[in-house]
Amino acid sequence: MNVAIRPNSSMAVVSLVFGILGWTLLPFLGSAVAVITGHMARAEIRRAAGQLEGDGLAVTGLVLGWLSLSLWILGIAGFILFFGGIAALAAWH
Template structure:
């Protein structure tokens, strides 16, 4: 009876998770982009490995952290533009 070899965790999936976490801590925008890019690369690598690689959950977590952070950045930028655009409009109307 042979024991099957344990599956190896995808390095790209680990990098995606670390980048996604860095996107929320030390590298706000770049880490998020890294989490998204490496997460997609890791999921493709895991699918192509036909069961030899593990770590899909790590890759998905990196993707989710990255996309949520990018979405919040976009909402923040839109709010910033609308706020200061409104102030400029008020200044123009009251002049």
């Protein structure tokens, strides 16, 4: 039984790799690249009409990227609110 092996989208692989790098070596930049390439990979896979695989890789890269970016945004907002509150208390007294 010969089954044609469909290749993975290279953008999906890039998304997954940068999603992992976004949590380890390239915290913000890796996450942004993972999100961008993940969306590009999913569009490429849809346009290929069954000729490409890798949607799971792209989704995993997207999830890792979006989670990391959201934690960065929450962390920065918390930092600003915390030190802004301290500055407000210092100015009030």
